[in-house]
Amino acid sequence: MSATILTRGTVTIDIALCKGCELCIPACPIDVLTMSEARNDRGEHYPELAPGCTGCGACYFVCPDFVFGIYEYETPKTISVPEGAAS
Amino acid sequence: MSATILTRGTVTIDIALCKGCELCIPACPIDVLTMSEARNDRGEHYPELAPGCTGCGACYFVCPDFVFGIYEYETPKTISVPEGAAS
Amino acid sequence: MERELLMTGIGGQGVQLATQVLARALTLEGRYVMSLGTYAGSMRGANTDTSLVYADAPISTPPIVARAWSAVAMHHRFWGDMKSKLAEGGLLLANAPVVERDGDVDRFDYVEIPAVAIATGLGAALGAAMVMIGAYARMTSAVSIDSLRQAMAQSLPPYRQKHVASNIAMLEAGYAHVAQPLHSAWEAAR
Amino acid sequence: MERELLMTGIGGQGVQLATQVLARALTLEGRYVMSLGTYAGSMRGANTDTSLVYADAPISTPPIVARAWSAVAMHHRFWGDMKSKLAEGGLLLANAPVVERDGDVDRFDYVEIPAVAIATGLGAALGAAMVMIGAYARMTSAVSIDSLRQAMAQSLPPYRQKHVASNIAMLEAGYAHVAQPLHSAWEAAR
Amino acid sequence: MSVIDTTRPPSEPARQKWDTRPKLLIDGDHDLCPGCGEPIALRCMLEVIDEMGLSQSAIGAVGIGCYTALTSLLDTDMVQCLHGRAPSVATGIKRMRPQSLVYTMQGDGDMVNEGLQEIIHSAARGESITCLLLNNGVFGETGGHMTATTVIGQRTKNTLEGRDAAYHGHPISMTDLLTPLGGVGYVARSTVTTARDIQRTRRYFRKAFETQVAGKGLSFVEVLTMCPTGWFLPVQEGPSYLNETMSPVFRIGEFKVDGQIFTPGA
Amino acid sequence: MSVIDTTRPPSEPARQKWDTRPKLLIDGDHDLCPGCGEPIALRCMLEVIDEMGLSQSAIGAVGIGCYTALTSLLDTDMVQCLHGRAPSVATGIKRMRPQSLVYTMQGDGDMVNEGLQEIIHSAARGESITCLLLNNGVFGETGGHMTATTVIGQRTKNTLEGRDAAYHGHPISMTDLLTPLGGVGYVARSTVTTARDIQRTRRYFRKAFETQVAGKGLSFVEVLTMCPTGWFLPVQEGPSYLNETMSPVFRIGEFKVDGQIFTPGA
Amino acid sequence: MSREFVEGAEALARAAIDAGCRFFAGYPMTPFTEVLDHMAEKLPAAGGVCINAESELEAVGMAWGALATGARAATGSVGQGLSLMQESFSEITRAELPLVVFNMARGQSDYFQSTRGGGHGDYYHIILCPIDIHEAIDHVHLAFDLADHWRNPVQIYGDYLLGHTWESVDLSPRPSAPLPPKHWALDGSLNGTGRARNINSLGMTKGAKGIDPESFWNRLQGKFRRIQSAEARIETEFTEDALYIAAAFGTAAKFVRHVVREMRREGYRIGYVRPITLWPFPADAFKQAARGVREVGVFELNGGQMIEDVRLSLLGDAPAVSIGGISSDTSGFGVGSLLNTARIREILERNYARVAARRAA
Amino acid sequence: MSREFVEGAEALARAAIDAGCRFFAGYPMTPFTEVLDHMAEKLPAAGGVCINAESELEAVGMAWGALATGARAATGSVGQGLSLMQESFSEITRAELPLVVFNMARGQSDYFQSTRGGGHGDYYHIILCPIDIHEAIDHVHLAFDLADHWRNPVQIYGDYLLGHTWESVDLSPRPSAPLPPKHWALDGSLNGTGRARNINSLGMTKGAKGIDPESFWNRLQGKFRRIQSAEARIETEFTEDALYIAAAFGTAAKFVRHVVREMRREGYRIGYVRPITLWPFPADAFKQAARGVREVGVFELNGGQMIEDVRLSLLGDAPAVSIGGISSDTSGFGVGSLLNTARIREILERNYARVAARRAA
Ligand SMILES: Cc1ncc(C[n+]2csc(CCOP(=O)(O)OP(=O)(O)O)c2C)c(N)n1
Ligand SMILES: Cc1ncc(C[n+]2csc(CCOP(=O)(O)OP(=O)(O)O)c2C)c(N)n1
Ligand code: SF4
Ligand code: SF4
Ligand code: SF4
Ligand code: SF4
Ligand code: SF4
């Protein structure tokens, strides 16, 4: 039910800025972003990160509201993710 | 010293309108126009017609001041012109 | 007789349409009406409010209402900004429990309408504003439910006519929810 | 002391340049000058005229001269239009025989200068206006021939400096043609 | 050498083939300079309108330049427009009177400087009008100033050392700009330096008006014209200066016919 | 499914690779709509300026449209221009400060409608500036009206039945107009619908600024941007609508590099 | 009379179409956009043409062309867009074309622009300034009629409030007089006769070379003077025995009138004056209304513009004092904090008291 | 002092360069063309830039950009071209940029356009209106200084006569005060610090969302009021004991002054007043000068524009009567038949006689 992948980084998500446009969701090449059930102070759903982020930056680039930050690990690390998430 | 040519028409020249630009002179394919010695009421030289005009209309078209009129003979006629004029 | 109604909510609550339906119904009954709506830009979740003046003679009041006879509050977030304009003792219909009870209960004729619950019961929470307008009409006798029905049909563009029936149901439910008129719009003095 | 000079001719006669040379000469001598030229568009053969006011103090007269102390007429065609502006008894230098004699002889101090003939004698009929200005300077003592020479050099652009000498010759010939001053520009009253 | 009497028609039986001036011109006595190319182009246009039997339907919108002096001599209904604005005015006319033949006449200063936006928008809008550009590469009217079509190196009143690409920029070719636009049906450029050129110009006008009549989009004819005054040249040198300096930059020919783009023979 | 805590940097040793917002933006909290493409393009431009080490020399001239709301958040010296007029203002800036990196930011309404003349003239003049066109095919700011780039068939507030070529005219492609002009050094078009497109957009900006630094003429980058509000679409559908309706009309790629025209692979 | 509940912008557009407007061109700018949208939607159905012009300059040019054919045509914008049209406005006036302009102003700061003509040269537009949408509908009909009658542009000076307020109004079709004959309209029929028409602003005459601006412009001055004496319109209330008069124009006047009526009911000797035409300004009627008054308070939402016309009307009979001021919301649409009857009441009371005290002293 | 004989247009251009103007952009239109030509020829040699802009709209935009960098910059045109610049004029004023405008008017019909601001909104430009080229040279220097000092546009209202008259004038370089520091000028130095500069006309503040037009425009109103009390300039002659005053502006005033002086010498009790600044209009000084006067004749070559400012100054103290009128030559350049001292003498005598008779009666 789980697999391991190599990742070079991860994201921060400033949910307060999110306007819920969902552009980041299809942008993520490994589908680790999903929209929240909860709403932020603007009344919007926002993205939540499941394990598996590789720090590729796609979400960062497509987000019109500057919600994401990208961090690069000093050393790439291996993590285990639920099967299918990284497909 | 003279030759005969066939001509289909001739021109009228309203010298009062002429501004002396001389565009008509090189336009005439058979060189039968020359600038006058005399000046019109505007103080300008104007074109004079030597025998040999064929009524081709070139002078008519190039003149910016609408000086020429073109007449077409009912029957083309032969005229004699000084040698060289029609060269 | 000139009466003022302020209605306030947040974007997407249908406040604009509800005001229009009431205004058209009044027009159908030969009343004079004037209304001005504002909503802050294209951002969702911003405030939206409307003012409506209705009368039995041509209206000479300016369109920005300084002092209102009645109000409908759909959402607590922006109701506070409008509160000062409602006359002491004026009629306030509150969309309960979205609008929270506070000192207003004493200052105004405060009537709670569970509009969201009623609308949800009819299958569409978004119809709450329509429920409120139905209730308002009954409460004030400003206009008949028949006129409201007719006005509803006139207020939707051709390609949305299929929603007329469900909206009329909202109006009717609101109307029915109020047992009896309290503030009569057309009575000379209260 | 304020003196006015009107000069009139047809396009290409050099009236504008001649006026400028006189004006610059006057400026060199510390006089105040003001001049306005008009010529009608780009058509050749149209009229061109200039007015010049010169004085020994700052000029307060407006630039469109209504009444002139002196005039130079280069061509009869447009002289008629200007005539009314020359004061009775004013100095009129006529470019004879281009300007034809008529009643003017009696109304003004009429002096004929065969400017075209003089200029042709010097090799360029187009210099007639320069001849007239030379004559005018002598006639009125408005300015010295030296200043005129200097002004001439200043009035041609670098690429036309080769024409300075021939133009100065024109000025000198005109100056020499007048035997003695008649109307003194700088004398208080005539 | 004997001089023929040309003050009157010939004594032989003859018919007048071409009148001194086009029928749609009230008077041939105008104030434009000797050797100016603009009246020549104008004549072509008016004669073609007449030959096509469209005289009674023509309405013109004229810009501001030397040709403005011709407005009151033109015998078609006219609007004298502001500098640069003729295409919009023509649009208003045509939309209200689709049955009319609507033409504009503008110079390069008028069309390519002040009114560049108007002609492009009208073209993209596909207005069914015919637009004439009289391109002499200068503001003739103001005395010979640089326009947006002045060629590199040309000396004008405000480019005394010649137009310098680095300082004054590059000339704009209207045919380049208009050809790719969707709403444009016909684009051509000609000159009036010789009788042959003038015949071509007349052909182009005919095709342009045909394009309008057929409702195939905006039609555009640019005519390179001499401006000896603004070029500070002897009048006689106008045609050769045009052929040597302007024609190489502004290619002659048809660029779009019936809405189809093609590259004419050079 | 477990949710990672993304409110703070990772606990592992890591360095921040990209900050949430570009360095030249004061605040990321802006008023543009959800799903709007304009801030995405803006980020690309600002980051490229920063990466090229040109932050301290950039001066912007911004037009009037939704992006105007970003002017006061931009942390480069700026002139907020009138609708359509940014290229002229940028010209004045650049001529007085040739050492500065001067850029303009305009929408399609601003550049292709109101200010079409300004951009073309500035381009022909070869001004050494970089011009950004945010093309969403509508006036977003006024609520979704047709512009000069609205594609045929598109429904807007004032083309309720869709843009009809015969009545409303044809869309204008700025790259078509600018590419042939002599003064232009670089012309390209991209989009911001996917991360890959965005990388290309960043590459184009870099080349455009390099063109300016090298003094090779005006550089122009058009970015097609989503406007779900003006298109009356659910926000999520913005990118696919753009790809399906706008991209086929407005081709993606480079059209002119270092002053050389070329036809990009379709 | 049957009434419908419509927004001001829609009422304006429908009134224009009912008044025979068959051409409209405009460029969006709030709150003019809303009028344009209704025109774009409704004019084609009425057999007219509405063009989404690419800019204000092009819009006014298109209207110019349409007018030249004799059609009833209009354009518009807000003050800022009208700034761009000033060259055309000036010249269209001289060309004597009956343009109608919808100025959906962002407030009242464009009074000078409208009344003094922001363009070059001596010219005036008739400026109708409605207080509400009922009057605006009348004004739209009047505008097209006056424009045709005088062959002079007429502007409707509206604003955000006028465009965005919904009212139950009477928009039933009005019988309108047949359009006056337009012998000058272009149709090509006289082409080639030597008498083809020439619409121009320069004083050109067909067949004659050159222009004659002096006599041409002087003739126009005569027309302006005739318009001045014929078309000035005013609304006044309670001026007979007033100590103090509050003057205002446009939608802001509705607030002032409301407060003045209220104060009158309470016994204040206060009057109200509203110029309905901003040009020609109803100077004589204003002077008349202010007879015996101690002071005129001018409530305008700008830095002080109409007050000049008030002073020019009174010429010292009574002082005119500015009691308004710049007032704008944060969107810049001109619906500022002074548009508030309570604040106005406070202002009028304060000024009234001062004047009344002065009188007592 | 050394004088040279130069044409007005050249003098204006050289004075501008001497005053530190380093950017100029314009589009030809007679008689502004002549100024532009001299700039195009001479400015590059002085290390400046002159652009032959493709239109008036682009010219003013370019000047806007140059000004934003802190440079002294100017543009200009005639009234018609200035009509096209009205949107920019309004907004440049609100952006508080020190633009200098050369208005080489075709006559005097653009008085309203200059003094009332043809654009939208509340704004004013300082209008310097020289009587001749000597004064114009001073005005050019003054214009650049005032523009920088007030951060407000300043216009030189010249005309054909000013540009085309040649005079012997002093154009020797003037020592000029160092330019005031321009902390607001753009140079990129603050980029990325959170405090980069933003030149705008909307009331934007760096880092803050939205705009605040009300307080922003009110601040500008305060500035306009300060300019009004500080910068009004007037020329008067013989007003102390005058029965009648003739008022005029610009080059036309030179004709009037000439005739008034002549009549004074002959004993007429006539005075002369010329506003040197058309805005701010020297209202107080005018009122002062007209004390005891029976009538003011306003000689302006238009349909009656400055007369409003005269009336607003006098507020009924004395009647103001128009004694000028539209006057144009056939080229439309504004040098019409009223510019004639004999005709003016006749007009002044007639009016004087009427007023004197009234007094006797
Ligand atoms: C708005 C405006 N700006 C400037 C002018 C002055 N002006 C008159 S004609 C002209 C140039 C015309 O050039 P072009 O159209 O090429 O015609 P040409 O004179 O060369 O025939 C200019 C700039 C004007 N009339 N209007
Ligand atoms: C002269 C002028 N006319 C009209 C407007 C109104 N206006 C403001 S933004 C805008 C449209 C902007 O469209 P675009 O540039 O495409 O930007 P977007 O809103 O789509 O981002 C218009 C027409 C204006 N500000 N100025
Ligand atoms: S792209 Fe940005 S704004 Fe849109 S949902 Fe994702 S995080 Fe939120
Ligand atoms: S950085 Fe890449 S992998 Fe991680 S969430 Fe964003 S798009 Fe997905
Ligand atoms: S072309 Fe015409 S104007 Fe020129 S010289 Fe010949 S006849 Fe005269
Ligand atoms: S008609 Fe032909 S042949 Fe006769 S003069 Fe003219 S150009 Fe020469
Ligand atoms: S200036 Fe040039 S374009 Fe104008 S009339 Fe003269 S030659 Fe023709």
Ligand code: SF4
């Ligand atoms: S309207 Fe369109 S362009 Fe404007 S902010 Fe919204 S999505 Fe972006």
Ligand SMILES: [Mg+2]
């Ligand atoms: Mg030209």
Ligand SMILES: [Mg+2]
């Ligand atoms: Mg857009």
